[in-house]
Amino acid sequence: MLFGGIVVLACSFASAAVTLRVGAVETGALAVQTDLQVGHTLTAADLRAVKGSMDANLVPPGMAQKVIGRQTKVPLMAGTLVTENVVGDPAFPQPGLAVVGVAVKPGQYPPDLAPGDRVSVSPIPETGAMTDANTKMKAVVAVVTKVDRPEQPQNPAVVTLLLPQTDAQSVSAPIAQGLVSLMQISPEAP
CATH class of the missing domain: 2.40.30 (Elongation Factor Tu (Ef-tu); domain 3)
Known part of the structure; x- marks a missing residue:
């Protein structure tokens, strides 16, 4: 019975740790709504917030001002997640x-x-x-x-x-x- 209690307690702690970790990672990001060509100047209407795992390179919805008004470096397809690497001086096509x-x-x-x-x-x-x-x-x-x-x-x-x-x-x-x-x-x- 003691062994069963220890297993239940260990599972509870593991479940809580996973839940907290997943909750901290799930913050969301910005994605483009339509296909955009190289050199397109991003506006708020081009972007939408999506749920998902937060990556260091992704732009969170609360930081949209970092990319609004900047040009796309490469063509972006609808649904593409926005990173700071896709905005700046157009660089398409790449060398070669x-x-x-x-x-x-x-x-x-x-x-x-x-x-x-x-x-x-x-x-x-x-x-x-x-x-x-x-x-x-x-x-x-x-x-x-x-x-x-x-x-x-x-x-x-x-x-x-x-x-x-x-x-x-x-x-x-x-x-x-x-x-x-x-x-x-x-x-x-x-």
Whole structure:
């Protein structure tokens, strides 16, 4: 009976310690409400308070004035938690990376493509024969940063991609000719 009492007492102390620790950590943070482009000046309307674990880099809701009025350094997707590292002088793309816009027709990209998706940019043949530009081009991997869908379905969509600068240079000619397709790949794919 004494042993049972000690176990119950130990469990009570452990439960209290966990509850106090979790309560101290759960303070909340700021998140962006909509997708924001590089260089966007943050306003109070762009931000919302969310519950969650407090990390040293996250901006708590009570400190919103630290980021309001400052520009975003990188594109932010809706729901992204705000840190002081994402505001300041725009620094996008980072050195060694490039941003490329690709006009793609229906059938050249997955219809549900969204920012954050990884894609393989692959050459497609021009009228049955490969041109010099796309015979030299190998498929490259990129991250979608934006998708502008057309109002008229027959018009091309414009997909903005982030990829290594050397890969961007190798795909620029086929992209300009409209001779690429985008294939969504797994986030874990090499």
